Amino acid sequence: MQKNIIKQSIAAVAAVLAMGAAGSSAWAGGLLAVDFDPTDFTTPTGLSNAYWPLLPGGDATVFIYIGETEDGCAFNKITATPGDWKVFVDSEPGYEFYDGFVAQVVLDREWELEDVECDDIVAALDGDPDWEPMEGLGELTFDWYAQDDYDNIWYMGEASRDFGDECPSLLEVPLGTPIDGWGDDELYFECTGGSWEAGQFGQEEGEIVGEAGIVVPSDMPAAGEPLTPGTYWMQEVAEGAEDMAKVLQQNAKVSIEDGQFEGDYEGCRKIKEWTALEPGASVEHKYYCAGEGLLLIQGIGGGPTESEVLILATP
DSSP, rough: HHHHHHHHHHHHHHHTTSSSOOOOOOOOBBOOOBBOOOOOOOSOOOOOOOSSSSSSSGGGGGEEEEEEEEEEEEEEEEEEEEEEEEEESSSTTTTTTTOOOOOEEEEEEEEEEETOOHHHHHHHHHTTTOOOOSSSSEEEEEEEEEEEETEEEEEEEEEEOOSSSSSSOOSSSSSSOOGGGSSSSHHEEEEEEETTBTTOOOOSSOOOBEEEEEEEEESSBTTTBBBOOOOOSSSSSTTOOOOOEEEEOOOOOOOOOOOOOOOEEEEEEEEEEEETTTTTEEEEEEETTTEEEEEEEEEESSSOOOEEEEEEOOO
């Protein structure tokens, strides 16, 4: 898709999101239009939403997922640590409401383990949340999340680093190295291209400003308005990133066969996620179960078809 079409598409979605007043809503099975308002965040780093309790009670957490791939096994580790915060500053004109805002940093790493059976990975893990593969790191991302007073978790941006293809290792180029330390501007943008920040323009001149979106809503995203099947929303609005989500079921059933969460679960929320920039290119169904979190991710047509299952979580 041509860049100008992408910009028009993102701008149109941003305009739709801006239609509601701060803290207001208008959906009933349609668009979840709840505007970002910093005054709605009494404790933004307290990520306790029952469907994704990243920091319940302020305790550090680890979530480990595994999934079979065509070449082997994917190992995904998500870590949240109290006090690891991101402070937003120097927002673009018109977006000053992001300045001074504090969000929780969540570390998300995914290893691509070729010619390895997932059963062998589970055996090596052996219930130890500190265990990690020695090689095969494919992507490392610092995600920035904040929870509002209605218990919605907002996505504020990410600092992403890819290690595939020509991208350098951490030994070659440490995290946080500025663009002039890479020695190759094009390589820098290619390997960090997923990065964006609410209130900031994209990496190139003329790109749009990134805007926060809801990544996990509560049962009542705004006062007196329950979440219902068919409700959809923007998870992020940034240059080259237009991720959307939709409630498919509020009382879905999930069966987990292995690991810490082995068993049957009812009353879970089934969510469809996709990117509006490439419809059908990468679609996922995610199952969030209250009190447990995100238990299952299913790849659905047009992208990777493997599923990832939560096999270990702390505390």
